[in-house]
Amino acid sequence: MINYLYIFPEIIITSALCFIIVLDLFLPSRLKYISYYLIQFSLIFCAYYIYSHFSYLNTNVSQLYDTSIFSNTFKIFILLSLAIIFYYTAVFLRYFNIYQTEYFLITMFGLLGMMIMISSQNLILLYLGIELLSLSLYSVIAFNKNSLFSSEAAVKYYILGAISSGFLLFGISLIYGLTGSLSFNEIFIHISSLEVLNNMDNVQIIGLLFALIFILISLSFKFGAAPFHMWIPDVYHGSVITTTLLLSTIPKIAVFVILIKLLASVFSGLLLFWTDMTIVLSVLSILIGNIIAISQTNIKRMLAYSTIANIGFILLGLSVGSIIGYKAAMFYTLTYVITTIAAFGLLSQLVYEKKPIENINDLSGLNSSSPFTAFLLMIILLSYIGIPPFIGFHAKLLIIQSLVETNNISLGIFAVLMTVIGSFYYLRVIKVIYFDESKNDLSTTSKLHLTGIYIMGLVLLGLLPDILGQLSQYSISNLFNT
Amino acid sequence: MNLEIIIFYIFSLLLLSSSIAVIMVNNPVKSAISLVLSFFSSAVLWLLLNAEFLSIILILVYVGAVMVLFLFVVMMLDINISRTEEGFVKYLPIGIIVFATIAGLLSYFFYNQFDNAGDSIITSIDLIGKDNTKNLGYLLYTEYLLAFEIAAIILLLGIISAITLTHKKSETNKYQNPGDQVNVSKNARLKIISDEDRAR
Numbered sequence: 001m002i003n004y005l006y007i008f009p010e011i012i013i014t015s016a017l018c019f020i021i022v023l024d025l026f027l028p029s030r031l032k033y034i035s036y037y038l039i040q041f042s043l044i045f046c047a048y049y050i051y052s053h054f055s056y057l058n059t060n061v062s063q064l065y066d067t068s069i070f071s072n073t074f075k076i077f078i079l080l081s082l083a084i085i086f087y088y089t090a091v092f093l094r095y096f097n098i099y100q101t102e103y104f105l106i107t108m109f110g111l112l113g114m115m116i117m118i119s120s121q122n123l124i125l126l127y128l129g130i131e132l133l134s135l136s137l138y139s140v141i142a143f144n145k146n147s148l149f150s151s152e153a154a155v156k157y158y159i160l161g162a163i164s165s166g167f168l169l170f171g172i173s174l175i176y177g178l179t180g181s182l183s184f185n186e187i188f189i190h191i192s193s194l195e196v197l198n199n200m201d202n203v204q205i206i207g208l209l210f211a212l213i214f215i216l217i218s219l220s221f222k223f224g225a226a227p228f229h230m231w232i233p234d235v236y237h238g239s240v241i242t243t244t245l246l247l248s249t250i251p252k253i254a255v256f257v258i259l260i261k262l263l264a265s266v267f268s269g270l271l272l273f274w275t276d277m278t279i280v281l282s283v284l285s286i287l288i289g290n291i292i293a294i295s296q297t298n299i300k301r302m303l304a305y306s307t308i309a310n311i312g313f314i315l316l317g318l319s320v321g322s323i324i325g326y327k328a329a330m331f332y333t334l335t336y337v338i339t340t341i342a343a344f345g346l347l348s349q350l351v352y353e354k355k356p357i358e359n360i361n362d363l364s365g366l367n368s369s370s371p372f373t374a375f376l377l378m379i380i381l382l383s384y385i386g387i388p389p390f391i392g393f394h395a396k397l398l399i400i401q402s403l404v405e406t407n408n409i410s411l412g413i414f415a416v417l418m419t420v421i422g423s424f425y426y427l428r429v430i431k432v433i434y435f436d437e438s439k440n441d442l443s444t445t446s447k448l449h450l451t452g453i454y455i456m457g458l459v460l461l462g463l464l465p466d467i468l469g470q471l472s473q474y475s476i477s478n479l480f481n482t
Numbered sequence: 483m484n485l486e487i488i489i490f491y492i493f494s495l496l497l498l499s500s501s502i503a504v505i506m507v508n509n510p511v512k513s514a515i516s517l518v519l520s521f522f523s524s525a526v527l528w529l530l531l532n533a534e535f536l537s538i539i540l541i542l543v544y545v546g547a548v549m550v551l552f553l554f555v556v557m558m559l560d561i562n563i564s565r566t567e568e569g570f571v572k573y574l575p576i577g578i579i580v581f582a583t584i585a586g587l588l589s590y591f592f593y594n595q596f597d598n599a600g601d602s603i604i605t606s607i608d609l610i611g612k613d614n615t616k617n618l619g620y621l622l623y624t625e626y627l628l629a630f631e632i633a634a635i636i637l638l639l640g641i642i643s644a645i646t647l648t649h650k651k652s653e654t655n656k657y658q659n660p661g662d663q664v665n666v667s668k669n670a671r672l673k674i675i676s677d678e679d680r681a682r
Contacts, residue, residue, distance in 0.1 A: 021642065064628060064629075100646070102646040105642065106639065106646065109635070109638075109639040109642075116632060124626065125632070128633060129632070131636055132632065132635065135636060135640065135643070136643070138643075139639075139643030139646065143646075203591065206590070207591050210588070210591055
C-alpha cells in the first residue's frame, strides 16, 4: 500500500489533464489560449509543490514508489524543461497554423509516464511508465497529419518501440523467475547474496546477466545508444521540429535516471559485467554519432547524430562504475538537455521561405540578416563542442576527468579525439552562418527576447558551473546514502 | 509419465509450431488463425499452472474479441502477398545468427538451471484461500493499486490520441455562424476604391 500524499505531484498532473481535456472542448477557438496557460500553470505549480515538500516527500519508505531527493530533483528539472518546451511548441504551432491543445495534453501524459519511470521502485511500474511515455511519443510524432514523413517516422518508432518493449518484458520475466520478486529492493538483496565467482551461483548469474542484457538493450533503445540508434535520425527528421525538441530532451533524463538506478544500485552486484557492456555501447555511440554526423546536410539529422554522440558520453560516465562517474554523467545529462532545448528551440523559431528550417544551407548568411540570432546560435554550437567558457566544456571535462582518475586513460584519449572530430560539423554550421552568401528569405516566428534570456542563462551556467555541479553532487550522494 | 506432462508437451509443441506458422505462412488470414491457435495452446499451458482465471481471460479477450476484430481487418485489407516474400533470403543469415545466439544461450542457461528446478523460488501466492480469481483481485486492488490505475491512464491516453489522430474537421459540412453574420461590418463587404487607384 502507498500513502497517497506521496504521489500528490502525479495526482496534480493527472487531474489538471482531465480537467483541461474537458474544458478545452467547450472553449471557442479564440479562447484556446486559456487551456495553454492552464497547462503551463499546472506544470509550474507541480514543480513548486515538489520543491516546497522536498523533505516531506523524502520520508517516503514505500517499496513501490520512490520520492527521494534524487528522484524529485529530476522531476522538478523535467517539469521546468517541459514548460520551456511548451512555450516553443505553442509559438511554432500557432505560426504554422496547426495549433491543437491535444498536442500539449498528449505530451502531458508522456510527462506522467516519465514521472512514474523516475519514481518506480518496481519493475511493473517501470514497464507501465515506459509504455505511457512511448505511447504518448508515438502519437505526438504522428501529429502532423499532412506530412507523409511524420507518419512514416511514427510507424517506424512504433514498431521498433514495440520490439524493445518485448525485450524489456522478457528480461523482467527472467528476473522474476530467478529472484522471485519484482521490487528493486528485493532484487538488490537477492543479487548481493550471490557470490559472483562461486560455482554454485554461476548458473544464476548467467541467468541474471541474460536478463540484464535484455533490459539494457531495451533501455539503450529508448536512450538512443548505438547499435540501437537506427530510429533516431529518421524519427527526428520526420517529426515537426518542436516534437524533435521534445524527443531529444526529457525522455533522455527519465531513461538516465532508470539506468543509474538499475545499474548503479539494483545490479551493483554485477558491476564487473555491466561496465563492459556500457563501454561497448558508449564507444560505438560516440564513434557512429560523430562520424556519420559529418556527412549530414539536414540540420535535424545532424543534431540527431550529435545526440547519439552525447548519449555515448553519458554512458561513458556510467561505465566508470563509481560515484565520481555517476556525478559526471548526471552533470553531462543536465547540460546536454539544457543545451539541446536552446538549440532546437532557437531553430524552431527560424523560418526559411515560409517553411520550418530543414537544411544547414538554409542558414547561410544568417549573420548579415540578423546578427543577434547568429550570435545566439554560435554560443549554442560552441557549447556543444566544449569550448571553455561555456557549460559543455565543464561537462566533457568532468567525464574525461572521471575516466582518467579511474585509470581508463585510453578511453579518455578516445573521448578527446572524438570531440575533435565532432567539432568539425558544429564548426561547419558556424562557417555557413558567418561566411556564406546571405539568403534574405530567413525570418523568425516571433521575437527572440525569451530565447535570448534563456541562452544568456546558459552562458551564466557556463561561468558558474558549480550550480549544476553542486546539484549533481547533492542528488547522487543522496541516492547512495539511503 | 503422468497425464500432466503429456498434455504439457503436446500443447507446447502446438504452441511452437503455430507461432512459427504465424510468421511463415504467406496468407495473412491463415497467419491470424495460427495466432488464435497459439493463444489457445498457451491458455492450456496456463491452465496447467493453476492460473485458470488468466487462461480463460486469454481465450475470452484475445481469441474472442481481439482476434475476431483483427481477422475482420485482415480480410478487408488487400495485401499483396508476393511482396511479403521479398528479402526473406537476404535477411535469413542475420536471422539465423540472432536466433542461434539467443537459443544457444537460453538453452545453456535452462539446461543447467533444470537441476535446481525442484526448489523453485516462486511459491504460489495464496492470500485469501484457494480461489485464483479472488487472489488476483486482492493483489490488484491492494498492493498493485497504483499500477492498476496507471494502466487505466494508459487506456485513457489511447482513446485521446486515437481520436486526435483520426478526427478530421469535416470540410463538406456547410453551416452558418449567426454570431459572425450579425457582427459583420461594412468593411467586410465593401471595398472602396478611389479614382487614383483605378487609374493605376
